[in-house]
Amino acid sequence: MRTDITKINETTPHDQLTEGLMVFAGGTSKLFNTGEWRTNTPVIHEEKCKHCFLCTPVCPDGCIPVEGGKRLPIDMDHCKGCGICAAVCPFDAIEMKEGNI
Amino acid sequence: MAIKDRMSGNEAVAYAIRQVNPDVMPAFPITPSTEIPQMVSTYIANGEMDTEFIPVESEHSSMSATIGAEAAGARSLTATSSAGLALMWEELLLASSNRLPLVLTLVNRTLSGPININCDHSDGMGARDTGWIQIYAENNQEAYDNFIQAYPIAEDKRVHLPVMICQDGFITSHAVENIELLEDEKVKEFVGEYEPEEFLLNPGNPIAVGPYSISNYAMEAKKNQEIAMENSKEVIIEVAEKYRELSGRGFSLFEEYRTEDADYIMLIMGSAAGTAKQAVDDLREQGKKVGVLKLRVFRPFPAKEIAEALKNCKAVAIMDRCESYNGNGGPLGGEVTSALFRFKVMIEAVNYIYGLAGRDFTVSDVCGIFEELEDMIVNGTEIEQFQYIRLR
Numbered sequence: 001m002r003t004d005i006t007k008i009n010e011t012t013p014h015d016q017l018t019e020g021l022m023v024f025a026g027g028t029s030k031l032f033n034t035g036e037w038r039t040n041t042p043v044i045h046e047e048k049c050k051h052c053f054l055c056t057p058v059c060p061d062g063c064i065p066v067e068g069g070k071r072l073p074i075d076m077d078h079c080k081g082c083g084i085c086a087a088v089c090p091f092d093a094i095e096m097k098e099g100n101i
Numbered sequence: 102m103a104i105k106d107r108m109s110g111n112e113a114v115a116y117a118i119r120q121v122n123p124d125v126m127p128a129f130p131i132t133p134s135t136e137i138p139q140m141v142s143t144y145i146a147n148g149e150m151d152t153e154f155i156p157v158e159s160e161h162s163s164m165s166a167t168i169g170a171e172a173a174g175a176r177s178l179t180a181t182s183s184a185g186l187a188l189m190w191e192e193l194l195l196a197s198s199n200r201l202p203l204v205l206t207l208v209n210r211t212l213s214g215p216i217n218i219n220c221d222h223s224d225g226m227g228a229r230d231t232g233w234i235q236i237y238a239e240n241n242q243e244a245y246d247n248f249i250q251a252y253p254i255a256e257d258k259r260v261h262l263p264v265m266i267c268q269d270g271f272i273t274s275h276a277v278e279n280i281e282l283l284e285d286e287k288v289k290e291f292v293g294e295y296e297p298e299e300f301l302l303n304p305g306n307p308i309a310v311g312p313y314s315i316s317n318y319a320m321e322a323k324k325n326q327e328i329a330m331e332n333s334k335e336v337i338i339e340v341a342e343k344y345r346e347l348s349g350r351g352f353s354l355f356e357e358y359r360t361e362d363a364d365y366i367m368l369i370m371g372s373a374a375g376t377a378k379q380a381v382d383d384l385r386e387q388g389k390k391v392g393v394l395k396l397r398v399f400r401p402f403p404a405k406e407i408a409e410a411l412k413n414c415k416a417v418a419i420m421d422r423c424e425s426y427n428g429n430g431g432p433l434g435g436e437v438t439s440a441l442f443r444f445k446v447m448i449e450a451v452n453y454i455y456g457l458a459g460r461d462f463t464v465s466d467v468c469g470i471f472e473e474l475e476d477m478i479v480n481g482t483e484i485e486q487f488q489y490i491r492l493r
Contacts, residue, residue: 002299002306014321019261020200021314021322022299026307 030078034061038081041101042074048093055085055094103348104282110238110273113245113280114180114206114266115140119150120288121252123204124175124295127155127166129185132218133270134208137180160185164192164205171201172310174300176252178203182270183210186224190231196263197232198326199311202255203263205233206248209371210270211458219459220270222371225399226423226432232326234264234333235400239356239374241278243397244268246344246351249283252292253340259332265400269372271459283348291347334401352395354403357410359385360392365474366411368437369420370396373455373462377420380467391471396433404440411441416449416474422456430454430487449477455490466490 002024008017018024051071056064063075064085074085086094108116115137118126128138144150153175157163163179170177181189186207196203211221225235234254238244244266251264268274283291299308314322334354341353358378360366367377374395384391394410394417396403411417419438421431429435434452441450453470456462470490476482 010317012321014324017318017321017325019325020198020310021312021318022200023309023312024299024306025309028309028312 033077035075035077035079036100038076038079038100040081040083040096040098041076042079042081042083042086042094043097043101044074045093045095048091050091050093052090054088054090058084058088060084104284106280106282107277108241108245108280109136109275109277110241110244110268111136111208111275112140112277113241114248114268115144116282117245117248117288118152118178118206119144120283120285121176121249121292122150122289123152123178123252125153125155125167125170125177126179127157127163127170127177128179129157129160129163129181131160131182131185133210133274134180134182134185134206136274137206137208160188161192164189164196167203167205168192168196168199168201171196171203172199172300173302174297176203176295178205180206180208182208183212183218183224186228187212190228193228193231193233193263195311198322200261200326200329201263202252202261204248204251204255205263205265207265207267208270208274209267215458217458218270220272220372220422221457221459222267222422223424223457225265225267226425228265229400229432232262232330233400234260234262234330234337234398236264236266236337236398237370237396238266238268238273239372239395240273241268241276242280242350244273245280245282246348247397249288249291250337250340250344250351252295253343254333254336256295256297257333257336257340260329260336262326262329262333267371272372281348281350287347291344330401334398334403337398337401352397354396354398354406355410356393356395356397358393358395360394360410360414362390363392364390364415364478365418365471366392366394366414366416367418367420367467367470368394368396368407368411368433370399370433371422373420373422376462376464377467380464380471383464384468384471389471389475402436402440404436405444407437408440408444408446411448412444412446414448415478416451418470418474419450419452421452421454424454424457434487449474450486451477451484452487453490454488460491462490
C-alpha cells in the first residue's frame with residue numbers, strides 16, 4: 001500500500017518514511033518555491049511588450065506563461081531571477097532590478 | 102538431471118545471465134570482465150535471449166543506465182572490474198540509497214597503481230561501504246550459483262538493495278573447470294518474474310526517485326538503508342537454503358571446512374580458499390588440527406556468526422587480498438578483529454596480506470602460516486600481527 005506522503009513531516013519516525021525517500025506523486029516540484037532564491041527580479045514594462053513570446057521558451061524554469069495569444073505575468077513563486085528573459089527581449093520590455101522584489 | 106559441462110567463470114556467469122534473461126544490460130568492457138558482456142551480446146545476437154543490451158561510453162554511464170533502467174521497472178544488470186568499478190563509485194551509492202535491486206557481476210582485479218590487470222580484492226573492498234550486498238565465489242561453480250541467487254535476494258521486499266556477485270579475475274574468470282548447470286526452466290522458476298510495486302514507467306502511478314533530502318530526513322533514510330542490509334542476512338540464508346534444495350550445492354554466509362575441532366583456522370575469501378583447503382587436507386594427514394573458514398558473504402558482514410565459528414579455536418589467520426593503507430592491516434583484518442572483540446572472543450588473530458595484483462599464493466604458503474600460528478601458541482613465539490606473504 002502506498003504511503004500517504006502528505007502525512008509525512010519533519011517529525012515522522014524513520015520506520016514510517018518511504019523506501020529510498022521515494023515520492024508517490026508527480027509534479028511535486030511546484031510545491032517548492034524556488035522564487036525565494038531570487039536576488040534579481042525581472043520587471044516587465046507592459047507598454048513596451050509586443051507579446052512576441054521570445055522570452056517564454058528560454059526561461060529555464062518555465063515561469064512565463066502564454067495563454068490566448070497573450071504573455072501572462074511571470075510566475076514569481078518559481079522565477080530564480082536568472083535574467084535570460086531580459087537578455088533576449090528585443091524591445092527592452094524586461095528590466096532586471098536588484099533584490100527579491 | 103544436472104547438466105555437466107566445462108566452463109570458465111566468465112562463461113558460467115554469462116550462461117546464468119542467459120538463463121535469467123534480465124530486461125536490460127548496459128555495459129562497458131574492461132579486463133578481465135569483458136567476456137561477460139561479450140558473451141551475453143552473442144547470446145542476444147543468436148536469438149537465445151532478449152535482454153536489451155546498451156553499449157555505453159564508460160562505466161560511469163553503464164551504472165547510470167542500469168540504475169535508470171531498474172528505476173523504470175526493468176530487471177537490470179551490468180558487469181565490470183577494477184577501475185571500471187572505481188569509475189562507478191558515485192552511482193554505486195545511488196543504486197543502494199534509491200533501494201534498487203539491480204545486480205553487478207564483478208570480476209575482481211587490482212586497482213591502479215601500479216597499473217596491473219591481475220587479481221586482488223581491492224576493487225570490491227573499495228566498494229565495501231557503498232551499501233551493496235557483496236557475495237564472493239571460490240570457483241566457477243560458485244560464481245554461477247551465486248548469480249542465480251542474486252535477484253531473489255535483491256528483489257525481496259525485506260531487502261531492496263543491489264547485489265555484487267564477485268569472482269577472482271583470471272584465476273576464476275578465465276580458468277576452465279568442470280561445472281554442473283541447472284536446466285533453463287529450473288533457473289527461470291527459481292528466479293521468477295520481476296514485479297516491482299513502484300516504478301517510473303507506471304502510468305497513473307507517478308513516483309519521484311532519489312529526491313533531494315534535507316537534513317531532517319536524510320539521516321532516517323540512511324538508517325532505513327542500514328536496516329535493509331541487516332535484514333538481507335536472513336534473506337541470503339533463506340535463498341541459499343532454497344537453492345541447496347534445488348541444486349544440492351552451496352553455502353549460507355560462509356563455508357566451514359574441517360573446523361569442528363580445529364585449533365588453527367584460516368579465514369579467507371575467493372579462489373585462494375581452494376588452496377587453503379588443500380593445505381588443510383595435507384596437514385590433517387599429519388595430525389594437525391587445522392581448518393578453513395571461507396567467507397562467502399562480505400556484505401552484510403556476518404560479525405556475530407564469524408565470532409561464533411571462531412570461538413573454540415586458538416588462533417585465526419585473517420587473509421586479506423587487499424591493502425587498506427591504514428597502517429594497521431587489511432579490511433578483513435579490521436572487521437574480523439572488531440567482530441571478535443565485540444562478541445568477546447579473545448583468541449589470537451594475525452592479519453596476513455597475500456596475492457596482491459596476482460602474486461602467487463600456494464599450498465606451502467598456507468602450511469607456513471599454520472606453522473607460524475602453532476609456533477605462537479605452543480612455544481609462545483612472538484609473531485608480527487600484520488604481515489605480507491611472499492614479499493621480497
